Amino acid sequence: MKFTLQIWRQANNKAQGKMVDYQIDNINANMSFLEMMDVLNDQIIRKGEEPVAFDHDCREGICGMCSMHINGRAHGPLKLSTTCQLYMRNFTDGETITIEPFRAKAFPVLKDLIVNRGAFDNIQAAGGFISVSTGQVKDANNIPINKEDADMAFYAAACIGCGACVAACKNASASLFVSAKVSQYALLPQGQTERNERVLAMVNQMEVEGFGSCTNTGACEAECPKGISISNIARMNRDYISAAISAK
Amino acid sequence: MILDSKIPTGPLDQKWGKYKGDAKLVNPANKRKLEIIVVGSGLAGASAAASFAELGYSVKVFCYQDSARRAHSIAAQGGINSAKNYKNDGDSVHRLFYDTIKGGDFRSREANVYRLAEVSTGIIDQCVAQGVPFAREYGGLLDNRSFGGSQVSRTFYAAGQTGQQLLLGAYSAMMRQVGLGTVKMYGRHEMHEVVTIDGVARGIIARNSVNGELERHFGHAVVLATGGYGNVFFLSTNAMGCNVTAAWKAHKKGAAFANPCFTQIHPTCVPVNGDYQSKLTLMSESLRNDGRIWVPMHKEDCKKDPRQIAEEDRDYYLERKYPSFGNLAPRDIASRAAKEACDEGRGVGESGLAVYLDFADAIKRKGYDAIKASYGNLFDMYKHITNENPYEIPMRIYPAVHYTMGGLWVDYELMTSVKGLYAAGECNFSDHGANRLGASALMQGLADGYFVLPYTIGNYLAGEIFTKPIDLNHPAFVEAENIVKERFNKLLSIKGTRTVDDFHRELGKIIWDYCGMARTREGLTKARVMVQELRAQFWKDVKVSGTTDSLNPDLEKAARVADFLELGELMIVDALTREESCGGHFRTEYQDAGEAQRNDELFAFVSAWEYTGDNKDEILHKEQLVYENIKLQVRSYK
Numbered sequence: 001m002k003f004t005l006q007i008w009r010q011a012n013n014k015a016q017g018k019m020v021d022y023q024i025d026n027i028n029a030n031m032s033f034l035e036m037m038d039v040l041n042d043q044i045i046r047k048g049e050e051p052v053a054f055d056h057d058c059r060e061g062i063c064g065m066c067s068m069h070i071n072g073r074a075h076g077p078l079k080l081s082t083t084c085q086l087y088m089r090n091f092t093d094g095e096t097i098t099i100e101p102f103r104a105k106a107f108p109v110l111k112d113l114i115v116n117r118g119a120f121d122n123i124q125a126a127g128g129f130i131s132v133s134t135g136q137v138k139d140a141n142n143i144p145i146n147k148e149d150a151d152m153a154f155y156a157a158a159c160i161g162c163g164a165c166v167a168a169c170k171n172a173s174a175s176l177f178v179s180a181k182v183s184q185y186a187l188l189p190q191g192q193t194e195r196n197e198r199v200l201a202m203v204n205q206m207e208v209e210g211f212g213s214c215t216n217t218g219a220c221e222a223e224c225p226k227g228i229s230i231s232n233i234a235r236m237n238r239d240y241i242s243a244a245i246s247a248k
Numbered sequence: 249m250i251l252d253s254k255i256p257t258g259p260l261d262q263k264w265g266k267y268k269g270d271a272k273l274v275n276p277a278n279k280r281k282l283e284i285i286v287v288g289s290g291l292a293g294a295s296a297a298a299s300f301a302e303l304g305y306s307v308k309v310f311c312y313q314d315s316a317r318r319a320h321s322i323a324a325q326g327g328i329n330s331a332k333n334y335k336n337d338g339d340s341v342h343r344l345f346y347d348t349i350k351g352g353d354f355r356s357r358e359a360n361v362y363r364l365a366e367v368s369t370g371i372i373d374q375c376v377a378q379g380v381p382f383a384r385e386y387g388g389l390l391d392n393r394s395f396g397g398s399q400v401s402r403t404f405y406a407a408g409q410t411g412q413q414l415l416l417g418a419y420s421a422m423m424r425q426v427g428l429g430t431v432k433m434y435g436r437h438e439m440h441e442v443v444t445i446d447g448v449a450r451g452i453i454a455r456n457s458v459n460g461e462l463e464r465h466f467g468h469a470v471v472l473a474t475g476g477y478g479n480v481f482f483l484s485t486n487a488m489g490c491n492v493t494a495a496w497k498a499h500k501k502g503a504a505f506a507n508p509c510f511t512q513i514h515p516t517c518v519p520v521n522g523d524y525q526s527k528l529t530l531m532s533e534s535l536r537n538d539g540r541i542w543v544p545m546h547k548e549d550c551k552k553d554p555r556q557i558a559e560e561d562r563d564y565y566l567e568r569k570y571p572s573f574g575n576l577a578p579r580d581i582a583s584r585a586a587k588e589a590c591d592e593g594r595g596v597g598e599s600g601l602a603v604y605l606d607f608a609d610a611i612k613r614k615g616y617d618a619i620k621a622s623y624g625n626l627f628d629m630y631k632h633i634t635n636e637n638p639y640e641i642p643m644r645i646y647p648a649v650h651y652t653m654g655g656l657w658v659d660y661e662l663m664t665s666v667k668g669l670y671a672a673g674e675c676n677f678s679d680h681g682a683n684r685l686g687a688s689a690l691m692q693g694l695a696d697g698y699f700v701l702p703y704t705i706g707n708y709l710a711g712e713i714f715t716k717p718i719d720l721n722h723p724a725f726v727e728a729e730n731i732v733k734e735r736f737n738k739l740l741s742i743k744g745t746r747t748v749d750d751f752h753r754e755l756g757k758i759i760w761d762y763c764g765m766a767r768t769r770e771g772l773t774k775a776r777v778m779v780q781e782l783r784a785q786f787w788k789d790v791k792v793s794g795t796t797d798s799l800n801p802d803l804e805k806a807a808r809v810a811d812f813l814e815l816g817e818l819m820i821v822d823a824l825t826r827e828e829s830c831g832g833h834f835r836t837e838y839q840d841a842g843e844a845q846r847n848d849e850l851f852a853f854v855s856a857w858e859y860t861g862d863n864k865d866e867i868l869h870k871e872q873l874v875y876e877n878i879k880l881q882v883r884s885y886k
Contacts, residue, residue: 011798012798012799028522028524030521030522030635031522031524032526034526035524035525035526038524038526038749039524041802042747042749044793045747045791045793045802046747046791048793049793050793050794051793051794051801051802053799053800053801055314056488057313057318057320057487057488057489058318058320058322058323058487058488059487059488059526059527059529060323060527060529060530060629061629061632062322062323062409062412063313063318063320063322063323063487064317064318065313065314065318080628081632085629085632085633087632087633087635089635110458110799111798111799114799116314117314117315118314118315118435120315121315121316121317121423121426121433121435124317124419124420124423125423125424125426125427126427127427128420128423129378129420129421129423129424130377130378130379130420131424132374132377132378132421133299133302133421134295134298134299134302134374134421134698134699134702135370135374135698135699136377137370137373137374137376137377138373138377139373140332140372140373140375140376140377140382140390141332141334141389141390143376143377144387144388144389145384145388146388147384147385147386147388150381150382150383150384150388151381151384153379153381154381154383154406154407154413157379157380157381157406157413157416158409158412160412161315161317161318184379184381185379188379188381190376190377190378190379191379
């Protein structure tokens with residue numbers, strides 16, 4: 001297979017970026033998208049130029065590090081898939097593929113396709129936890145949890161923190177990410193003690209970081225590689241209102 | 249170098265209690281003044297950092313990824329062992345201890361492994377309290393499943409994403425401390441030197457990958473939790489960035505490296521597809537609870553649609569050879585059996601390097617929904633990669649490098665042979681002997697971080713309360729930084745003709761071919777020369793792009809491969825020296841009808857290697873393994 005790649009190149013955070021065209025040939029359909037990028041970079045390096053910088057690590061769809069906006073979609077054309085889980089058979093021979101970084105005010109570009117998603121860590125540090133120190137606990141089976149609740153908490157907890165929801169949202173809102181964490185704990189008995197403080201702190205931090213507001217478009221859910229449900233946002237909003245009203 | 253394992257005296261089941269009772273303590277006011285550096289933010293690093301900060305220490309955490317949450321522990325699928333005996337099926341601390349020692353083919357320390365089994369129960373309690381959503385039964389209590397090498401169900405899990413959930417639990421505990429200001433997080437930072445003063449670890453040199461700046465950081469103690477070195481093989485199930493650099497730099501500063509040839513080849517991975525392949529993907533061992541492994545009985549059936557091959561023409565070789573453990577035989581044994589079947593010409597798939605993992609029976613017995621609930625995400629992942637639906641056609645799997653049991657030598661306190669320098673999790677060597685059992689890596693990472701280091705580091709830091717933070721302009725820091733600077737400049741100045749990946753691929757192939765699933769004296773001898781030559785060529789002919797003062801993934805990779813080229817040789821030397829077969833180390837010369845033949849008389853020791861200088865032979869130190877409580881036996885799963 002062969003492709004024309006239009007890739008965002010930007011030397012660093014301060015530099016002006018632009019789209020640059022590359023031609024690539026002899027691509028096997030069973031190659032992963034990132035392996036295709038490896039081939040491209042190999043060619044660029046051999047030419048003595050600087051390869052395209054992109055984030056990637058586990059290459060099995062779980063670490064959340066890869067973050068490309070491909071043909072205008074976060075993580076590309078395939079549903080329920082990260083960039084690293086795309087294969088070239090998911091594209092058409094001869095196609096022009098555009099590759100950009102995830103775009104959001106709160107995710108500044110560091111270089112080429114690499115963005116800084118530190119804002120997510122800051123939100124987590126503001127309240128994304130249950131305050132229990134090592135050793136301060138009782139036997140695990142002393143907390144029976146309804147299986148359905150446990151499963152729902154798990155589905156919310158499956159978020160990989162990649163930021164596709166932000167990149168997909170026209171407002172660059174982080175509501176799906178934040179609500180997944182809020183929901184995981186809100187659904188579990190262990191999370192009840194700090195439930196109000198948590199949602200207030202995390203939503204507040206989301207605003208501080210410069211993410212936009214949620215207008216219920218649903219693009220986040222549609223592009224989420226882990227299928228995190230938008231109903232988590234509804235839960236977060238209910239919790240937020242309830243916490244704001246009852247705030248002492 | 250004198251290696252003292254510092255194992256407490258007394259009966260096995262009282263050693264840890266006695267140690268904790270005798271360990272020195274640091275008062276809260278002094279803890280605040282003590283700084284601990286943690287390198288790596290996976291299960292071991294994050295849990296240690298959170299626990300240190302909760303105790304009151306000042307902590308700095310470094311990771312090469314953009315966020316601590318991305319450490320490769322996140323990719324662990326199947327589960328975590330714990331001797332809870334919730335199933336009432338006869339489990340106990342002693343049984344978990346015994347299974348782990350036996351699983352490791354009697355090449356690990358009794359006292360360490362016993363402690364691991366002992367603290368395993370607390371881990372589950374801790375994780376549940378943090379909100380880790382483990383799988384549950386309809387009554388609301390925790391569910392368990394079985395893993396290789398055991399006959400009880402002691403594995404706790406969260407679908408096929410147990411590592412993710414445990415890591416996010418530890419990460420959340422650590423981020424809580426970040427919010428409280430007790431942990432300072434340094435993402436996109438890679439450690440390149442340990443700074444030692446008078447033989448004591450006093451800090452590190454880290455490179456900020458965003459701008460290339462080298463930074464000096466002081467610590468009263470340094471903890472390495474940087475994972476394993478499986479990427480020496482180029483293709484492995486490790487994440488692309490996993491590397492040995494921190495551990496290797498520690499080794500060069502005096503930390504002995506133990507059992508480097510003990511590497512784990514995991515039996516169930518998606519087979520290699522082509523030359524362009526960049527990494528391999530694991531299919532969790534938990535699949536062997538319900539999946540049945542087989543190859544065609546006859547070579548001529550290998551290219552047929554597996555569904556058309558009659559039951560009597562299939563060879564369920566694990567069930568045949570190991571009737572009491574069947575498909576749940578330990579990893580090293582299952583991997584070798586797959587290799588044997590393929591070597592006999594009975595492998596399947598295009599390359600002939602694959603065996604079937606078949607769920608047809610399980611789907612018939614338990615139903616489609618039950619299988620989907622247990623393994624849904626794994627099946628999806630398989631389909632993503634291969635474009636085949638495992639609900640309809642058997643998976644094709646083949647062994648791949650997955651875990652490294654070897655690592656930095658540590659004593660009972662997890663301190664390396666450099667004072668004040670610790671190693672935790674996969675990065676150390678201590679608990680898995682020559683083969684790790686499934687669901688034990690998560691257990692060990694969290695045991696080290698939550699329950700071992702917080703006690704043992706206090707015992708050391710109690711003696712450090714008068715040590716003032718050392719000036720970062722101290723000659724030791726300056727010198728260490730210069731070494732790193734020169735090294736990076738050198739890498740960029742070579743401007744050769746071969747790319748970093750070229751070298752890495754070639755190294756990986758040498759190690760896989762000669763120091764992989766089957767090793768021989770001749771092969772290893774040859775491979776050693778090959779690695780030496782490749783290393784020399786690397787430093788003459790590598791082509792690295794970009795500059796040092798910018799975000800430069802090519803340069804980062806070059807520095808990692810340079811270290812793999814040194815470690816690779818040590819692995820080979822270790823494999824040559826160990827003239828026996830045990831666990832994952834299979835020397836073809838030493839076998840009994842295909843089963844590993846240990847030599848307890850000569851080799852019941854830990855190989856701990858001491859670095860003596862670039863391109864010089866390392867010195868082997870032997871830590872004799874003393875078994876006071878269990879009898880060394882032939883490891884049988886028949």
